[in-house]
Structure formats: structure tokens, C-alpha cells
Amino acid sequence: MxxxxxxxxxxxxxxxxxxxxxxxxxxxxxxxxxxxxxxxxxxxxxxxxxxxxxxxRTEHLDTRTRALISVTIAATLGVLEPLRGQLRIALNNGVTKEEIVEAFIQISAYAGAARAFESYGIAAEVFGEQEP
Known part of the structure; x- marks a missing residue:
């Protein structure tokens, strides 16, 4: 290194x-x-x-928006460990837990409930890491 x-x-x-x-x-x-x-x-x-x-690259998409998109992509693909990192980035950059839940509602509608539930389990764990 x-x-x-x-x-x-x-x-x-x-x-x-x-x-x-x-x-x-x-x-x-x-x-x-x-x-x-x-x-x-x-x-x-x-x-x-x-x-x-x-x-x-924040000229057209700010970091907050890019973070929510990245959460959605990782959840839809079902890549759970990268999703954990994307959730942390989103929360650290102003995305609320409620907005993340809304993203999972969209994921459920378009990628399927099974994928959304599996990925949401990671979100719930990351939410638990955050201070209330």
C-alpha cells in the first residue's frame, strides 16, 4: 500500500x-x-x-440526492454489505430515515417485496446504529 x-x-x-x-x-x-x-x-x-x-460530482446532483440513489441501487441489486455503507453515507449527508423508508416503498413496488424486505433488514440495523 x-x-x-x-x-x-x-x-x-x-x-x-x-x-x-x-x-x-x-x-x-x-x-x-x-x-x-x-x-x-x-x-x-x-x-x-x-x-x-x-x-x-455535485454540479447536477447534490451528495444527498446521490446518496439516496445509491441506497436504492444497492438495495435493488441486493448487495447487502455495500448497502450498509450506502445507508451510512445517506444518513451522514442529510437523508432522513423516513426518506429511506419511502425509498424502500418504491423498491418494493418496482423491484419486489422480497428484495425490499431483505434489504430493509440492513436499513433497520443501520438505523439502530444512529443516535435517536
Whole structure:
């Protein structure tokens, strides 16, 4: 990870991720001995694309709107661990719990009740992490 820490785009993306999530991402970005050497490249590129390129684009969509869209996408796809992060980003950027519930009503109507209920279970857990 030493070479990545010399990359200003990667550093900026990590700082943006921390601002949005409220914690550092490095604990998720390390590699194991079982992973091939280019695994670190994948994690760096994905981090820069997400937090260095997509999230900062606020000219047409503000961060709050982008966060609610991201919750909806992750829930609809059924990617539950990424959904957990998207929910945290949404709540940290002004989306209310009530607005998130309304998004799940839409998800239920268009992606199906089973997918919505499964994903909402993650939302309920994240809501429990938040101070009342």
C-alpha cells in the first residue's frame, strides 16, 4: 500500500470516503497473501472511481440526492454489505430515515417485496446504529 499512498487521487478519494462514511476505508482495502498482486490495483482503482470521481460530482446532483440513489441501487441489486455503507453515507449527508423508508416503498413496488424486505433488514440495523 506504500505506492498507493503516494497517489494524490487515491489519497483524496480516501479522505472523501472518510468524510462521507465517518471512518477510514483502509481496513477494507488491504490484501491477503491469498490474493494476487493486482488485487491492490483493483481496490485502489475502485476507490478512486467511486470516492474520487463519482461522489464529488455535485454540479447536477447534490451528495444527498446521490446518496439516496445509491441506497436504492444497492438495495435493488441486493448487495447487502455495500448497502450498509450506502445507508451510512445517506444518513451522514442529510437523508432522513423516513426518506429511506419511502425509498424502500418504491423498491418494493418496482423491484419486489422480497428484495425490499431483505434489504430493509440492513436499513433497520443501520438505523439502530444512529443516535435517536
Amino acid at each position: 506504500d505506492t498507493e499512498l503516494n497517489d494524490p487521487q487515491y489519497i483524496a478519494a480516501l479522505e472523501e470516503a472518510e468524510r462521507m462514511l465517518g471512518f477510514r476505508l483502509e481496513r477494507f482495502l488491504g490484501t491477503t497473501d491469498a490474493e494476487p498482486p493486482n488485487a491492490a490495483d483493483f481496490k485502489r482503482i475502485a476507490t478512486v472511481q467511486t470516492f474520487g470521481a463519482a461522489w464529488p
